Amino acid sequence: MFAEALAVKGSHMATMESTPGPRTKVYVAVWISLLLIVAAEVALTYARLPAGTLLAALLVLAILEAALGLMYFMHLKYERRILFWALIPALIFVFFLMNHFWSDALRLHSMHP
Secondary structure (H helix, E strand, C coil), X not given: CHHHHHHHHHHHXXXXXXXXXXXXXXXXXXXXXXXXXXHHHHHHHHCCCCHHHHHHHHHHHHHHHHHHHHHHHCCHHHCCHHHHHHHHHHHHXXXXXXXXXXXXXXXXXXXXX
């Protein structure tokens, strides 16, 4: 019985196709681009830009960094598209909850009931 289960499991694994993943060159290129984005962020902070412009630029660069990390280091680039699009509503829900509870955090910070 145990041998039959192993044979079935082994035949299933033998028929599975592996998808080609990225090579080391891709990871090194993504890592270097992440380092360049961080260098751009540091340069922007020393540029003495107005607060609104600095915030917008840093947010765009942070979103770009997060996208690169998610797509390559968490392998979302090589997953099915349905998995990627299933994460978008969850992300919107998390942002909604964060926005909903930030007002409470600010109220508690100033200690106004």
